[in-house]
Amino acid sequence: MANSDQFLEEFLLEAEEIFDQLDQAFVLLEKNPEDKKLVGNIFRALHTLKGSSGFFSFRRIERVAHAGESLLGKIREGSRVLDVTATNVLLQTMDRLRDIVKGVEVTRAEPHGDDTQLLLDLKTLIEGGEVAVSQSLDATSSNPPASEVPPEVGPSESGKSAQPKVSGAPESMVLNKQQPHEPLPETREPAQVEAARNSEVAQPLKVNVELLDRLMNMVSELVLARNRLLSFASHSSDANFSSTVRAIDMVTLGLQTSMLETRMQPISNVWSKFPRLVRDTAQSCGKKVELVQMGSETELDRTLLESIRDPLIHIIRNSVDHGIELPEERLAKGKKETGNITLKAMHENGMVVITIADDGAGINLPVVAQKAVHKGLVTSERLAKMSEREILDLIFLPGFSTKDSVSNLSGRGVGMDVVRTNIQQIGGNVDVTTSEHGTQLRIRIPLTLAIMPAVFVRCGTHRFAIPQNNLFEMVRHKKGSGSLGLENFFGVPVFRLRNKLIPVLILNKELQIQGDDFESKEALNIVVVQAAGICFGMVVDEVLFMQEVVVKSVGTLLKKVSIYSGATILGDGRVAMIFDIGGIAVRSGLISKLLENDFKEDLEENHVALQEGQSALLFDLVNQDRIALPLDYVDRLETFPAHRIERRGPHDVILYGDKILRLIWLSDYVEGKAPSGDYRSENVSVVVHYHKGQPLGFVVKQVHDIVSIPNEIIMLSPPQPGVMGSAIWNDSVVSILNVEDIIRRFEKLESSDSAVPMSVEG
Amino acid sequence: MNISKTYSTFHIEDFYFGILTTDVTELTKENEVTTVPLAPASVHGLINLRGRIVTAINMRQRLGMTQSQYSDKNITVFLSHKGDLFGLLVDGVSDILELDSESFEPPPSNMAHSSQDMILGVHKLADKLLFILDPAKIIDGIELTHD
Numbered sequence: 001m002a003n004s005d006q007f008l009e010e011f012l013l014e015a016e017e018i019f020d021q022l023d024q025a026f027v028l029l030e031k032n033p034e035d036k037k038l039v040g041n042i043f044r045a046l047h048t049l050k051g052s053s054g055f056f057s058f059r060r061i062e063r064v065a066h067a068g069e070s071l072l073g074k075i076r077e078g079s080r081v082l083d084v085t086a087t088n089v090l091l092q093t094m095d096r097l098r099d100i101v102k103g104v105e106v107t108r109a110e111p112h113g114d115d116t117q118l119l120l121d122l123k124t125l126i127e128g129g130e131v132a133v134s135q136s137l138d139a140t141s142s143n144p145p146a147s148e149v150p151p152e153v154g155p156s157e158s159g160k161s162a163q164p165k166v167s168g169a170p171e172s173m174v175l176n177k178q179q180p181h182e183p184l185p186e187t188r189e190p191a192q193v194e195a196a197r198n199s200e201v202a203q204p205l206k207v208n209v210e211l212l213d214r215l216m217n218m219v220s221e222l223v224l225a226r227n228r229l230l231s232f233a234s235h236s237s238d239a240n241f242s243s244t245v246r247a248i249d250m251v252t253l254g255l256q257t258s259m260l261e262t263r264m265q266p267i268s269n270v271w272s273k274f275p276r277l278v279r280d281t282a283q284s285c286g287k288k289v290e291l292v293q294m295g296s297e298t299e300l301d302r303t304l305l306e307s308i309r310d311p312l313i314h315i316i317r318n319s320v321d322h323g324i325e326l327p328e329e330r331l332a333k334g335k336k337e338t339g340n341i342t343l344k345a346m347h348e349n350g351m352v353v354i355t356i357a358d359d360g361a362g363i364n365l366p367v368v369a370q371k372a373v374h375k376g377l378v379t380s381e382r383l384a385k386m387s388e389r390e391i392l393d394l395i396f397l398p399g400f401s402t403k404d405s406v407s408n409l410s411g412r413g414v415g416m417d418v419v420r421t422n423i424q425q426i427g428g429n430v431d432v433t434t435s436e437h438g439t440q441l442r443i444r445i446p447l448t449l450a451i452m453p454a455v456f457v458r459c460g461t462h463r464f465a466i467p468q469n470n471l472f473e474m475v476r477h478k479k480g481s482g483s484l485g486l487e488n489f490f491g492v493p494v495f496r497l498r499n500k501l502i503p504v505l506i507l508n509k510e511l512q513i514q515g516d517d518f519e520s521k522e523a524l525n526i527v528v529v530q531a532a533g534i535c536f537g538m539v540v541d542e543v544l545f546m547q548e549v550v551v552k553s554v555g556t557l558l559k560k561v562s563i564y565s566g567a568t569i570l571g572d573g574r575v576a577m578i579f580d581i582g583g584i585a586v587r588s589g590l591i592s593k594l595l596e597n598d599f600k601e602d603l604e605e606n607h608v609a610l611q612e613g614q615s616a617l618l619f620d621l622v623n624q625d626r627i628a629l630p631l632d633y634v635d636r637l638e639t640f641p642a643h644r645i646e647r648r649g650p651h652d653v654i655l656y657g658d659k660i661l662r663l664i665w666l667s668d669y670v671e672g673k674a675p676s677g678d679y680r681s682e683n684v685s686v687v688v689h690y691h692k693g694q695p696l697g698f699v700v701k702q703v704h705d706i707v708s709i710p711n712e713i714i715m716l717s718p719p720q721p722g723v724m725g726s727a728i729w730n731d732s733v734v735s736i737l738n739v740e741d742i743i744r745r746f747e748k749l750e751s752s753d754s755a756v757p758m759s760v761e762g
Numbered sequence: 763m764n765i766s767k768t769y770s771t772f773h774i775e776d777f778y779f780g781i782l783t784t785d786v787t788e789l790t791k792e793n794e795v796t797t798v799p800l801a802p803a804s805v806h807g808l809i810n811l812r813g814r815i816v817t818a819i820n821m822r823q824r825l826g827m828t829q830s831q832y833s834d835k836n837i838t839v840f841l842s843h844k845g846d847l848f849g850l851l852v853d854g855v856s857d858i859l860e861l862d863s864e865s866f867e868p869p870p871s872n873m874a875h876s877s878q879d880m881i882l883g884v885h886k887l888a889d890k891l892l893f894i895l896d897p898a899k900i901i902d903g904i905e906l907t908h909d
Contacts, residue, residue, distance in 0.1 A: 221813030462799065511799035555817040555846045557805050557904055558798060567808055567815050575796040575808040575815060 008108065011052050013206070015101045018045045020272050022094050026087065027275035033082045042090075043072040049097065058110045061100050067122040068093040074126055089121050091276075209302075212262055219252075219259045220550055224573055226252045260451065263303075267345045267354070268296035270309045274316060278341065281320040288327050288338040289320050298345035300352045300447055307426050308354070308445065311419040315356050315441055316341065318416075323360030323439055335359065351428075352447055357440040363432070365391050372400060392432055396420045427452070427469045454549045454568075454578060457527060457540040459507050460515040463576045465549055465568060470581040472528040472535060474543055479523060486524075492593050495526065495537060502528060503590060504537040510563075510588050516541040531581035536590060551578060562587055616709050617687065618734065619700040621667045626734045628709055628727070629687060629698070633739045636688040637703055645684070650749060654686075654697065661688065661695045662746075669742045670722035670735075691743055698742075709734065721745075768860045769885075771892060772839060772852040774821050775828075779852075780859065780885070780892045781839065787847070789855055791837040793818070804904045809838065809849050816840065816847040824900060825880070843901050850900070859892070861885050866894070879903060 022045055029038045046069045053061035068090060074080040096118055103111030226249055233245035275291055282289040324330075324339030331337055342357045365388060372378045372394040383391070394400055398417040423430050428445030446452055446469060454465035455474070477495050479486075486493040486504055493504045504526060508515030526537040549568035554577070558564060562583035567575050585591050616628035617637075638656075645652050645663065652663040663686065686697040713725035713736060722745075724738040769780030770789070790811075795818045797807040806820035818838065822828070838849040869881045880899040885892040 217813045224813070462797070513799050552815045554798075554808065555815060555848075556844070557817050557848075557901070558801055558808075561798070561800055561802075563800060564798070569810050569813065569815070573810055574794060575810050577796075577798055577808075 008056065008104075011056060012101065012105050014052060015049060015097075018049050019094065019098050019101075021045055023276040024272045026091060026094070027279055029082065030087055030279070036076060039072055039076045039082070043069060043076055046072065056110075058100070058104065060110055060113065060115060061097060063119065064093055064096055064100070064115055067119050067126070068097075071122050071126050080125070080128065086125055089118075089125055092118060093122065207262075216259055216263075219256050220569065222252055223256055224569065224571070227571060263301050264299040264447075265302045265305055266296065267298045267300060267305065267352075268293075270305055270312065271296050271343060274312075274343065277313060277316060278320055281317055282324075282339075285321055286326060287320060287324050289324050290338050290340050291316075292340060292342045293344075294342065295345040296343075298347060298352060300445070304352075304426055304445055304447075307422060308443070311422050311430075311443070312343075312354070312356070314415060314419050316343075319356060319358040319360065319439070323358040323362075325361050329361075347447070348444075351444045354443045354445070355440055356443075357438060359438040362436045362439050363392065363395070363434040365434075368392065368394055372397070375400060392434060395432070396430070427467065451548055451550055453546060455527070455546050456544040456576065457507075457525075457538075458542040458544055459511060459540055460513045462511070462513060463544065463570070463574075465547075465576055465578040466527060466529065466538075466581065467565070467578065468546070470529045470531050470579075472530050475526045475528060475537070477524045477526050479521070492590070495524075497528065497537075500535075502526075502535060502537045504539060505584070505588050505590060507538045507540050510584065529581045531585050534585060534591060536585060538584070549576075549578065614709060615706055616736070618704040618707050618729075619685075619687070620702045620704065621670060621700060626704065626729075626732070627666075627670070627700075627723075627737055628707070628729070628734045629737045629739065631706060633689045634687055635690050635695075638686045638688055638697070639683050640686060642682055642684055656688075656695055656697075659695055661686070661697045663697045663699050664742065664746050665699045666722075666737075666742070667699075669745060670720075670737070689739070696743070696746075709736070766860050766862045768858055769892070769894065770839065770855070770858055772837065772850075772855040774825065774853050777825075777827075778856075778887075778890050778892050780861075780894050781841065781897055782894075783858055785841050785897050787840045787842050789837060789839055793836075793838045793849065795851070802904050806851055811840065811847065811849070814847055816849045818849045818851055819900065819904070821850050821852055821900075824904070841897050843897055848897075848901055861892070869893075 022042060025038050025042050025045075029035060029042070032038065046065050050062055050065035050069060053065065071080070071086065071090065075082050075086070080086070096115060100111060100113070103113075229245050230249060233242050236242060271293055274293070278289055278291040319341050320339075324341070325333070325335075327337045330339065336359075340359045342355070344355045344357070346353055369383055369386075369391050372391075373380050373383060377394065377397050377400055378386075395416050396419075400417065420430050423443055423445065426445055428443060430441060430443050432439065432441050434440070453468040455468060455471055456463055456465050458464075475495075475497060477486075486495050487501075488494070489501060489503070493506070494501045495504055496502070506518075508518075524539050525541065525543055526539055527543065528535065528537045530536075547570075551566040551568060553559075554561075554564055554567045558567075563580055564577045564583070565580035566578045568578055570576050615631040617631055617634050618626050618628050621627060640654055644654050646654070648660070652665070654661045654663065663684075685700050685703055687700060687703070689696050689698065707729055709727045709729045713727050714733075715725045720735075722738055722742050724736045724741075726733045726735050728734075768783040770783045770786045771778060771780045773779065793809045793811070795807040795809055798805065801807070804820050804824040806818045806823075809816040809818050836851050836853065837855050839852055839855070840847055840849050842848075865885050865887070866883050867886065868883050869878050870884065880895055880903065882894045882896045885894060
């Protein structure tokens with residue numbers, strides 16, 4: 001009995017694989033109806049399925065698969081053309097088979113059902129007749145109901161009402177016919193085509209996941225044992241021993257790397273279902289959509305793969321459903337008739353970045369804003385202060401759904417909060433950008449959850465790991481006046497980080513442990529982290545080091561302690577806990593306290609108050625006193641070696657990309673400064689400012705910092721050329737550069753070559 | 763009908779306990795336990811057992827005995843429960859005993875209620891009582907004390 005159960009499991013796995021292959025092959029086939037090899041692959045896959053079902057006496061599967069196989073046989077030998085009707089009936093066949101197999105999975109027996117109509121359709125097609133597609137093709141449940149399907153949908157898929165076609169010449173593939181200028185799919189999806197074609201060649205071995213996990217554990221342990229061995233070897237004078245240890249070291253390293261690789265799987269495992277999803281969704285909405293996949297070989301941890309599947313399906317479905325416009329709308333806008341969705345995956349800074357971009361209508365921000373107010377998610381006063389980005393972010397709020405305004409808004413709102421939550425749970429994030437040319441979602445997720453970089457901190461005698469994903473920065477904060485050396489904001493200790501107020505947790509207190517003596521310290525070590533949508537600081541006793549950690553489960557008893565996400569084993573064999581930063585934020589009550597006191601709002605007001613000045617770049621010319629340049633004029637900071645400066649007419653210029661950067665030696669223009677020669681050293685610091693589309697470079701001696709200077713400017717009397725006035729910053733006087741004046745004078749000089757700047761004259 | 767069972771025995775302070783040998787995976791001493799702040803009171807911390815993270819249970823606390831610090835000399839009885847490994851921190855281990863169900867009795871009713879749950883029964887030995895513990899009850903009964 002157990003034996004046949006095992007066989008059944010294998011059958012189910014095999015069937016699942018076959019269906020994935022089939023989905024992929026069918027969509028490819030639709031693009032290349034002539035590809036006999038693909039037809040052959042599908043034929044063989046069905047045949048395999050039929051054979052296996054025979055073994056279990058699954059008569060329904062056998063019958064349906066057999067009929068499908070016969071039709072494919074006709075197509076393969078060329079006596080029947082694969083047209084839309086045939087494709088649809090074949091896809092129906094696949095769906096039916098999938099349903100039956102699903103039933104088998106649940107009940108362990110073949111479910112009952114009526115396949116008469118489907119078999120009849122198949123039979124008619126085999127005999128060369130035509131049939132009306134009698135069932136909805138929706139593989140997805142959330143597609144709009146048939147009544148919403150706009151009238152311009154092609155006759156092939158308009159469904160129930162269509163009468164049997166009498167025309168003898170079958171319609172060719174919709175996708176192919178209308179876009180003969182499209183490049184061949186092979187050039188875009190070589191990996192896929194290859195995969196589909198070679199699928200019968202390389203059959204990987206199935207290994208139990210638990211076994212892999214056990215192996216992984218043993219390898220980690222081996223690494224620790226190797227570390228101990230290495231320390232022995234370093235004290236040993238026995239050459240044989242040392243070389244043996246070295247060999248063990250090498251093998252262990254290799255083993256560890258390979259072991260990690262077993263957890264990695266290409267993202268195409270998830271993507272393989274998408275062409276079918278796009279096809280079906282597009283058909284039912286009456287749209288023409290093409291899916292382009294790039295970087296499908298990008299690998300990531302299989303557990304992560306599993307958790308991005310649903311969010312991706314959701315996003316893609318939204319893109320087709322709401323993003324891409326109807327064909328005639330697109331033509332009216334001057335876009336290509338066929339919409340395009342590009343899926344792209346790549347590695348970036350140790351993370352996997354997945355972008356889903358469509359060239360649809362984009363998200364209508366005013367509608368989003370209106371909706372959010374209407375739903376009470378945000379007040380209109382608050383909304384007035386929000387930037388476009390923040391408004392766009394509203395679609396991720398729970399309860400924000402544009403479901404009831406599907407048509408006029410490219411509503412991504414349907415469950416986008418769930419998408420974000422799912423992604424955040426695995427330590428990733430999502431952002432969205434949109435314009436009338438389309439919408440792009442960018443998902444960043446860690447490569448693996450099994451190994452991640454973390455910063456270790458000490459609290460009392462404990463060592464804890466903080467995932468680097470959550471980490472913003474580490475600050476050594478000089479104690480101020482307040483009770484903890486921190487300011488107090490409605491009972492929450494806060495500190496100022498640049499222009500922001502950051503709430504702070506004293507970690508020792510939160511953890512109820514005895515840490516270092518707080519009073520005796522001069523400065524606080526604050527780790528600034530971000531989680532659960534807020535940014536906060538944690539005071540720790542010491543920041544230790546950064547390390548890649550292998551994340552392990554903490555076991556059932558500690559799982560309920562929300563502040564930990566896992567544990568790891570350190571090089572010395574001891575265990576350290578890994579914090580769940582979101583859990584800490586929630587457990588400490590910080591979040592509720594912040595909400596209660598409207599912290600966010602006040603923080604922003606505070607921010608504005610601090611910002612009342614303007615940001616400016618502080619730099620030196622030659623004299624001691626500093627000069628400030630309003631940040632609006634600063635586009636880039638560059639350093640050039642002096643020998644790159646060339647003389648062109650009256651100007652010093654530097655080749656800057658494909659443009660010519662004209663240099664303005666600021667000291668020539670600012671009264672009272674020493675002649676320019678003084679700072680023409682080996683390298684010149686240049687502040688690049690684009691003026692009328694051309695780069696201008698202000699040459700300065702040294703750039704110091706970006707500071708906030710008050711708006712209140714003390715006018716100088718008499719006015720100094722090149723200087724707008726002075727301002728007080730940090731108890732000292734800084735001069736504020738009059739950029740407009742300098743550019744005016746510079747351009748004057750340009751127009752009359754002979755003119756010499758004022759200050760040099762004087 | 764008499765059935766004999768083998769027990770791994772250990773002691774905590776003056777009490778003598780036994781667990782079915784089949785439940786015990788191994789016994790080791792001098793395991794370093796990393797304490798975990800905010801953990802349930804009965805969870806002493808975590809042990810690295812050859813790469814596996816094991817939850818160490820403070821048996822004194824669990825059995826409601828007086829608290830005294832565990833030292834490195836403590837011995838850990840490892841057992842597997844629902845796929846996870848647990849370590850019971852005890853003072854010392856003794857023999858493996860094969861005992862006949864004849865000497866087995868249900869737990870005395872005057873025992874503290876909290877520990878009564880975990881004790882399956884008592885074997886009356888020649889010189890002392892052997893309390894037979896139910897590992898599942900020890901572990902499942904641990905609740906979060908904070909939060």
